[in-house]
Amino acid sequence: MRGWEKNVRRTVPYVPGEQPKEKDIIKLNTNENPYPPAPGVEAVLRGMEPADFRKYPDPSASLLTEAIAESYGFSPDEVFVGVGSDDVLAMAFLTFFNSEKPILFPDITYSFYDVWAELFGIPYERQPLNDSFEIVKEDYFKENGGIIFPNPNAPTGVFMPLQEVEEIVGGNPDSVVIVDEAYIDFGGSSAAELARRYDNLLVVQTFSKSRSMAGMRIGYAIGSRELIQCLNQVKYSFNSYTMNETAILLGKAAIEDRKYFEETRNKIITTREKAKEKLNFLGFVFPDSQANFIFARHKTCSAEKLFKALREAGIYVRYFKKPRIDQYLRITVGTDQEMDCLFAFLEKYLKETAEEGGC
Amino acid sequence: MRGWEKNVRRTVPYVPGEQPKEKDIIKLNTNENPYPPAPGVEAVLRGMEPADFRKYPDPSASLLTEAIAESYGFSPDEVFVGVGSDDVLAMAFLTFFNSEKPILFPDITYSFYDVWAELFGIPYERQPLNDSFEIVKEDYFKENGGIIFPNPNAPTGVFMPLQEVEEIVGGNPDSVVIVDEAYIDFGGSSAAELARRYDNLLVVQTFSKSRSMAGMRIGYAIGSRELIQCLNQVKYSFNSYTMNETAILLGKAAIEDRKYFEETRNKIITTREKAKEKLNFLGFVFPDSQANFIFARHKTCSAEKLFKALREAGIYVRYFKKPRIDQYLRITVGTDQEMDCLFAFLEKYLKETAEEGGC
Numbered sequence: 238m239r240g241w242e243k244n245v246r247r248t249v250p251y252v253p254g255e256q257p258k259e260k261d262i263i264k265l266n267t268n269e270n271p272y273p274p275a276p277g278v279e280a281v282l283r284g285m286e287p288a289d290f291r292k293y294p295d296p297s298a299s300l301l302t303e304a305i306a307e308s309y310g311f312s313p314d315e316v317f318v319g320v321g322s323d324d325v326l327a328m329a330f331l332t333f334f335n336s337e338k339p340i341l342f343p344d345i346t347y348s349f350y351d352v353w354a355e356l357f358g359i360p361y362e363r364q365p366l367n368d369s370f371e372i373v374k375e376d377y378f379k380e381n382g383g384i385i386f387p388n389p390n391a392p393t394g395v396f397m398p399l400q401e402v403e404e405i406v407g408g409n410p411d412s413v414v415i416v417d418e419a420y421i422d423f424g425g426s427s428a429a430e431l432a433r434r435y436d437n438l439l440v441v442q443t444f445s446k447s448r449s450m451a452g453m454r455i456g457y458a459i460g461s462r463e464l465i466q467c468l469n470q471v472k473y474s475f476n477s478y479t480m481n482e483t484a485i486l487l488g489k490a491a492i493e494d495r496k497y498f499e500e501t502r503n504k505i506i507t508t509r510e511k512a513k514e515k516l517n518f519l520g521f522v523f524p525d526s527q528a529n530f531i532f533a534r535h536k537t538c539s540a541e542k543l544f545k546a547l548r549e550a551g552i553y554v555r556y557f558k559k560p561r562i563d564q565y566l567r568i569t570v571g572t573d574q575e576m577d578c579l580f581a582f583l584e585k586y587l588k589e590t591a592e593e594g595g596c
Numbered sequence: 597m598r599g600w601e602k603n604v605r606r607t608v609p610y611v612p613g614e615q616p617k618e619k620d621i622i623k624l625n626t627n628e629n630p631y632p633p634a635p636g637v638e639a640v641l642r643g644m645e646p647a648d649f650r651k652y653p654d655p656s657a658s659l660l661t662e663a664i665a666e667s668y669g670f671s672p673d674e675v676f677v678g679v680g681s682d683d684v685l686a687m688a689f690l691t692f693f694n695s696e697k698p699i700l701f702p703d704i705t706y707s708f709y710d711v712w713a714e715l716f717g718i719p720y721e722r723q724p725l726n727d728s729f730e731i732v733k734e735d736y737f738k739e740n741g742g743i744i745f746p747n748p749n750a751p752t753g754v755f756m757p758l759q760e761v762e763e764i765v766g767g768n769p770d771s772v773v774i775v776d777e778a779y780i781d782f783g784g785s786s787a788a789e790l791a792r793r794y795d796n797l798l799v800v801q802t803f804s805k806s807r808s809m810a811g812m813r814i815g816y817a818i819g820s821r822e823l824i825q826c827l828n829q830v831k832y833s834f835n836s837y838t839m840n841e842t843a844i845l846l847g848k849a850a851i852e853d854r855k856y857f858e859e860t861r862n863k864i865i866t867t868r869e870k871a872k873e874k875l876n877f878l879g880f881v882f883p884d885s886q887a888n889f890i891f892a893r894h895k896t897c898s899a900e901k902l903f904k905a906l907r908e909a910g911i912y913v914r915y916f917k918k919p920r921i922d923q924y925l926r927i928t929v930g931t932d933q934e935m936d937c938l939f940a941f942l943e944k945y946l947k948e949t950a951e952e953g954g955c
Contacts, residue, residue, distance in 0.1 A: 422839065471605055
């Protein structure tokens with residue numbers, strides 16, 4: 238061991254879904270939107286002046302922050318932006334979960350939460366979902382140093398009614414409660430409205446899913462002025478300029494097109510509902526998803542085996558080899574055409590394996 | 597005080613130079629490059645497909661990392677990229693300065709170092725520059741948890757010969773030594789070559805100055821495979837996808853144009869050398885700068901007064917109201933034309949104030 242190594246922070250990173258470089262793949266593994274960004278994004282891109290890149294961007298990214306605030310009927314000082322919702326969440330962990338008491342989050346959830354907690358030395362306790370993969374709200378009324386959960390939850394897709402979210406937020410006035418709404422636009426109701434009444438609630442959303450902009454890395458949080466101010470203090474103590482010029486301008490164009498946003502999310506919801514029927518028909522069971530993915534288990538066929546067979550056929554889905562969920566596949570809702578390819582493969586594969594004696 | 601506030605991390609952020617929104621300002625306050633990015637950047641920008649933004653970018657930003665590695669004759673696994681060198685430095689503090697012993701840096705230096713140390717709870721000790729604003733290398737041979745300094749130093753512009761840098765790196769095998777080379781391309785010699793021989797040396801550079809891309813937020817570090825691997829572990833525990841698609845592609849185009857880079861940096865060096873003569877003529881004294889700025893004190897006129905007068909005239913320079921340097925202005929080297937405007941104003945102003953009885 239080298240001398241300097243003893244001072245190195247050791248972590249076990251989050252592993253994101255693969256980004257294969259091959260072009261002819263059906264990519265249903267990272268919950269990307271199958272549709273391109275709003276048309277206004279291209280118009281703004283075409284009009285950009287590269288000479289402007291020589292200057293630092295606006296550190297407060299105010300054009301973008303204001304557009305987001307406007308879109309939700311909040312004030313710009315109730316909005317925080319970051320390099321994807323992961324950056325926003327990392328900053329929020331660093332800012333708000335600075336206590337000796339454990340933070341609380343579900344046992345089955347976004348697998349970055351425990352990574353951030355470990356990175357920043359934050360104690361944590363996992364609260365088990367019930368057998369229907371639902372968050373049990375009573376588990377969040379114990380003493381804690383903060384609370385975080387996705388709604389809809391990942392990778393289950395299960396949505397918790399706002400009434401229950403409000404009970405958790407209201408029942409924990411001494412903690413910051415973060416609701417991670419990466420998938421909220423595909424059927425759930427956002428807790429953002431509650432942020433008008435609860436100053437301890439931070440709602441985090443992203444451009445990566447419903448805004449078709451994963452490649453631009455834009456996330457944001459909505460919360461009380463007090464919370465956003467705390468978050469900004471830490472952000473400005475980490476990196477003054479997180480949002481580059483293109484993210485600011487293209488993000489603004491994306492959020493301003495409400496019509497396109499409604500159209501594409503509705504298309505995805507329609508495809509998802511059809512996919513539920515088809516998966517059911519093919520022998521899958523799954524919790525009812527309000528996200529742009531379905532978390533499904535086949536009644537007879539092993540998830541790992543299916544995952545590998547799909548991958549060989551050029552269809553990428555996500556598989557987590559973890560307790561309680563190792564028989565599930567997380568399947569992103571793509572276009573109708575992509576889903577038809579998936580179902581055609583599954584139908585054929587399941588029929589053949591059944592004939593050969595089953596999975 | 598609200599209940600949740602007791603768990604909030606309190607910080608005093610770094611304050612970046614102003615980014616005024618008015619257009620007709622002579623902006624010599626944030627060390628931006630007065631020339632636009634390389635022509636290839638525009639070509640790549642024009643050819644971008646917004647539909648590609650729907651997908652996550654390559655988390656390893658390999659096109660960019662490989663182009664940087666190629667440019668310096670290193671291997672891609674000896675290069676780390678981030679959202680500006682501030683992001684790279686923040687990650688490096690978090691990764692490598694994880695000790696009970698104090699890290700060491702100069703008393704007059706980049707004012708983000710103590711902010712990061714405070715943010716992450718890292719003990720630190722400032723080592724005073726000598727009266728010529730030089731780093732005293734002997735101060736860095738005491739027990740420490742890590743070392744960081746800019747070369748050339750900021751905001752002084754003073755370059756430390758590589759021989760002395762090597763003595764510090766070689767004399768501290770049990771510490772990671774970070775050399776922050778934001779301004780290295782304007783006259784100094786990079787320590788990157790030393791990274792081939794010392795596995796405890798991390799050299800950090802940026803696209804914000806010599807590559808004319810402050811607006812795109814691209815920084816990078818060069819170091820041993822072992823160091824870069826540690827840095828990546830922490831980065832992937834913070835945010836999997838830090839570099840957006842445009843930063844990856846435009847950054848690649850910028851670094852590949854060596855001819856344009858040489859041309860523009862030589863123009864800046866020429867303008868700086870002329871500016872030194874002129875400032876000297878106007879009654880300023882300054883340490884000899886190897887950066888794209890000059891850190892100057894007027895023999896008779898107060899820096900704060902000059903700063904305010906310049907600002908009223910629409911000429912922005914940087915003023916730090918801090919011990920030892922509160923009589924200095926940091927003046928970015930702009931175009932010849934911009935510098936002529938600055939000198940014309942100073943000449944007139946200093947003459948008038950002298951006639952009125954002096955500053």
